[in-house]
Structure formats: structure tokens, C-alpha cells
Amino acid sequence: MSHSPLLRVELLNTGSELLLGQVLNTHLQFLADALWPLGLGISRQTTVPDGPVIREALLESFARADIVFVTGGLGPTTDDLTRDIVAELLGLNMQEDPAIAAVIRERLEKRGIRITDRIFRQAQRPEQAKVLSNRFGTAPGLYFPPMRLAGRGEALSPHLFLLPGPPRELKPMVETEVLPRLRALLPPAPNRRMRLWRVVGVPESHVEEAVGEALLALGIEPGYCARPGEVDVRVIGTPEQIEAAGKLLQTALGFAILPEEMRSLEHFLVAELAGRKLRLATVESCTGGALANRVTNVPGSSAVFGYGYVTYANEAKQELGVPPTLLEQHGAVSSQVAESLALNAQRRSQADYALATTGIAGPSGGSQEKPTGTVYIALAEPGGTVQIEHHVLQTDRLSFKNLVTQAALNMLRRALEKAPASAS
């Protein structure tokens, strides 16, 4: 793998809320993904509560690691101690940074939030610390180059990054402030690359069966990571091995592989529809807006998506045009109603494609004939043909919504694959 064998990286997550189980710690997964292309792997991750134990954990990591990332404890409250503890360990004085103070002031004034002394604690930083700007919060990150540890002879501190805890602040800071700094610090990566393919709508065991042994025969150890409705295949090797692996995967699974730059099925579909000047509408019963939400998470989706309907009540389905007799005869959760929803949404929105969902998300509402988890998904296509899928997805309510939206988007992907690529 492309990890620098000489550099040891550790991650220290601080925050009582993590140890109390109130907040799920996603930092390790995010940072591991972000550091990978630089040839860096994390060798140990530790979570400690807010408070003086951070000092002890930092000293342990300092003794082992070349690069240490710390998350949390940079905010304005009394349990935010990270800055002060680091200043003490490195023998640095705290000083007010006028640039940080100005950014905090501007940010708060713009949002109409009252400025308090407490908030200005975040403008204090240890001398010699480099500021990592925070576009999405008031507490900046800090970078400390290696320096003598206070009262510990010749021992040098590692490259030290103090980062905010909230993911919406951490992630952009890593992208724009941390990774460029690390690239400048690191030696050029050796002749090994990583490549990842995202495969949608094929179970993990089928993916491995289709490509596993052939990849091993190329001298490559593949990694698989399964999520609801998709599997990532990761390959590490020389550029030649990566190219051979790509050809192999395209041959075996090409129909199910997302283009490299597409992070998700919805990104792929928005780009594909926009390229063909086609439009999509959604009408949702059991997914309750989750499908429209996924589509509109994609920047630029307004070019292809104009109308969404959440027809949770039968009256809402009728208002859209579903005949009351259809609802009476077959029930709201039926292929007939799914079809009618899709066709009516297509007609009302004048979209080229319309996706409809109707099902029983649970936990209650199921019956002997239609158990919880039953769902019908309909796709109305140009010309008025309708594809229908029926699934029984027995899981929790949120996973159900997620799996149904994945299946619905995947129906559209397959339909676009079959349709001629020219504009309609």
C-alpha cells in the first residue's frame, strides 16, 4: 500500500459526548479517506473525554507519532481545553490573534449573533501556531511544526494539527488547509497508487465472485466496502496494475460502475440527465421526501428537477390524479397505484421521467398480505411506458427509506443506460 513507512500518524479525538455515546465518531473514517492519497495511514486512534486527561494522551501520542491530529476542544466553552494544554506542553504563551478576532467579529455580525467575551476566547492562540482558517465556524484550527517539548530535553514534538470537532467545520478545513500543508511536508509518494470503483445495485458477494480471483491473479489485494445498495472496490498497486484492474472491472461489472468523478448515484444521474437535457419528477409516499432530498443534494440539480410531490395521504394522491377507485380496489401500496402516481407526476410536471414510491416503512402498518417493508417503485418513461419493481425490505424505518431511494435511482440509471444518449 502507498503508506509512508517512515511516518507514523495518530488521531486523538477529544470530547465527552463521544465517550457518552451521544455523538457517533466519524472522524477516523473521514481522515483515513482524506490521508490515503498522500500515502499516509493512521496507526492509532484514541478517544478521551474533555479535561486534563488530554494532556496525558497527547504526551503518549507525541512519544510515538510523527504527525498527530487532535479534534475537538477548540470552542468557546470552559470544557474546551485543547489549546491551553498544547501551549503548556510546548512551552508557548497564549496571545490574542487580531486576524482571528476580526474574522470572528465579521462572521457573528453577519449572522446577527451577539458578541461576548466568551466567544473571543477563540481568538487566543499559542504563539508560533499557524492558523488554519475555519470557513464554517468561529474556532480556527492550529498547526504546530515540530519543536522542543517543554522540560523534556531534546525531544521534539510531532507535526501537530488541532482541528474542530463538528464534521461540517472539520471536513472543509482538512480539504483546504491541512492536505495542502501535508503535501508540502511529505516526500513524493512511491510508485503505488490507489483507485476506487463504486459499484451500484450488485451484492458484495457477487462483486467479489465476479472480480476477486482475477484481481488476485494480477498480484493485487482488493478491498471491498459494502453500504446499502452499493459496494466500493479498492485496489492498490503500480499504475500498470491499476490500469489492468480497471479493464477487468469494466468487463465484468461495467454496467454497474459509476464514473470515477461521481460520488453517488444521484450525482451521476443529475449529470447524465443534464447532459441529455432530460427532466425528472418524483412522487413519494413511503419515502416521504427522501428521494427529492437526495436529488436536490446535488449542486445544479435544478436544471433537471423541477417538481416533487410528497403524497403521504390518500387525499394527496387523489389530488395528483390517482382515481379513488384504484385506491379502494388495490390499496395505496400496490403496483397499480405506483403506476398511476408515476404517470400523473410525469403529466403534471411535463418531466421526461417520473419516479414514484409507495410502501410501508413501518414500524407499524403492515399486514399478513403486505408486511412492513413492502414497497412498489414505478418509473414512468418518455412515451408513457412504466417499469415497476416490488421489494420487501425488512429493516428499520430510516434504512428502509434509504434502500428504497437507492433502488428507485438505480431503476432510472438502468433506464438511461438503455435509452439512446441523444436529447429527446
Place this chain on the structure above:
Amino acid sequence: MSHSPLLRVELLNTGSELLLGQVLNTHLQFLADALWPLGLGISRQTTVPDGPVIREALLESFARADIVFVTGGLGPTTDDLTRDIVAELLGLNMQEDPAIAAVIRERLEKRGIRITDRIFRQAQRPEQAKVLSNRFGTAPGLYFPPMRLAGRGEALSPHLFLLPGPPRELKPMVETEVLPRLRALLPPAPNRRMRLWRVVGVPESHVEEAVGEALLALGIEPGYCARPGEVDVRVIGTPEQIEAAGKLLQTALGFAILPEEMRSLEHFLVAELAGRKLRLATVESCTGGALANRVTNVPGSSAVFGYGYVTYANEAKQELGVPPTLLEQHGAVSSQVAESLALNAQRRSQADYALATTGIAGPSGGSQEKPTGTVYIALAEPGGTVQIEHHVLQTDRLSFKNLVTQAALNMLRRALEKAPASAS
């Protein structure tokens, strides 16, 4: 909190897949939740890769903790070393356990999986280890009572639990095998409790300013955890201290505190609307279905939510009833259009309340006058009055959608607070 002050608990997660970011580590959150009612809190969590470093990490935890949980490394492959390392540290011999072997054989035969010598490695256990049965996998868990550490004089090992890594195996084992054993081991919980209040719509620094010093004066060290649009305040103390803290918070922030049993604003609102027999409709431009999605994430939401509209295109807004002249004069992102959307959605759905969002989620689409992040939120109330909020929320697209839905739901919460509690 009801944590035993005398018992220190640590969690050691082993598994290279965690450090590589392939699998999100949910063990800490799960175990913290499970141990809480027993009065146990986790004081440190560490992730290390598969391999001999497990030995070093175990010795560190042994030196600090009274109870240690280890996850992972119990499987049949060559990187599953946990059992062997523990046997060495405790000076125990490995032996085949015929009961484990029989369970493995039965399980694999039932599933038609070929039995290999490798799989039978899992039937090996250190002598003196108690078996924790695994209903969902072949590798059993193991429990070791405190015993002398090999070659370390009088030092005793902690209570040690070796548990499987996959959550579907770990969770039932903790419920049925680990918790009963811990209950038998533990002294009755001391006179300390934890309580958490969720405060919505008030920035973290204002929350601390409002209650921080008064809580400290009660002899309580509060903890704060901020998420988009909400802050959790955590308090640990005697029942009397908790009660006093509750009164203090109600006085200072009562208007913004969710009832204890409500996990989120949407859970609270669905319960509140259902209790009053009121109905809500949504019409979304910039949030694109995210608002309806949050409401319908709540089981039973169909009792209060029947109609949602995603009017991303101007034509969709007109179809709902927004006059074209209004769109031309003021633009789609305006208080006038927000108001018209809310009133039209209320009328069409015959709901008591209707929430409307229109704004610029970005990254593009902003102007000098209406920068990216601009949003108008309208709430149509019974009788046809409309409240309107205007914000500029400069953040990434997904956080923008999340913050706008939080602000919209919070408008409805405040309106319900002012409205008479009887059914309309």
C-alpha cells in the same frame, strides 16, 4: 451521572479496516449506551490495527482500567490474534473447547458451508476463559475474571471481555451475555445521575452564558455538545443537584428546551401536532424535500402530515398557485413568494399549518443583493396569518438544507407554544 467512580472502563477496538476508513466504528456509541444504565462510563477508547500492537495496547489498558472490552480479532484468519495475545499475557494455555466446536459444526452444516481446519481455530480458547455464546456468528466471545498477569508480580488483570467485531454479532452478545455478567459483578450504583437537555435554536455560547455559571455554583460541571441548530446540555450530579439544574434551565431557556423523551425537533412536533389533532403541510424550494423527509422520519407522522410539495421550478410554484406577477416582481427568493407558497400549500392540503422554504442553497445562484445562503421561511398558521423569517446561512449545500429545516421546524415549535393547546 450514575457512573461508578471506582470503576474505570476502557474499550479497545482492533481491526485494520477501521483505521483504513473502510468501516465506520460504531462500537463506542453502542457500548456507551448499553453500559449507561449500569452506572458505567467509558473513560478511553482506542483503535489499533490487527497484529502484535494489540499486545502493547492491552498492557496499557490493563494498567489503567478495571474493566476492558476488546472488539475484533476473534475470527478464523491469520490476522485474528486477540485470543493468542491474551493467553500469553495472562500465562494461560490454549485448549480446544468441545462445546464451541460442536456449535460451530452445527452452525456451518445448517448453512451448508464447508468446514475447514481454519474455521476450527475458533474452537480454541485459553483455559479459565468463560465462553460468551454468539448466536449470529461462529466465533464466541470470551470473559476473563481478574487474575495475575504473567511475569508482572502482584499485578492483577482487569475484568476482560473479548467480543466480536461485526455489530450484528456484538450487539446481541452484549445484551444477553455481557450485561447480565456485569450486573452480577457491580456494586449498587452510587447516588449520581446524568441528565441531558436538548436546546434548539440558541447558539452554544449563549446557552453557556445563560446557565453556565449558575450550574457551576450548584457544584455541577456541565457539558455542552453543539450540532446544527441545537445544543445538548449534560449535567452529572446527585438527584438534588439534577433537580436544581432542571429548574435553572427551565427558567433561563425553557422556551427552547425539548421534552426529555423527544430525540429531535421533528419527534417533538409530530407528537405535539398529533396530541392536538393538527396537521402540517410543507412546500419546499431550496430544501428540496429535506423538510418533508425529516417529518416523515418519525414513525406515525402520517397522522399529522399528508401533503408535501417540492416546487423547485418556478412553474411548480405557479402550479401550486403562486401568481406569476409575484415571481416576476420579487423573484422566487423573496418574503412575498415564501408567504404565497405557504398559504397555497395550506389551502390545497387543508392543513392547519404550512411551512414554506425558498432560498439559494448554492454553491452557485447567489447575487450581490441576494447572496448564496439567503433564505425566506414562511409559516402559515390557522386563520391565515403568516410568520416569515429571513436568514443568510453561509455554509455548504447540505448544511444549508439542514439548518433551514431546523429553523423552519423551530418556527413551528414556537408557534405551537403560543397557540392554545386544545384541538382546533
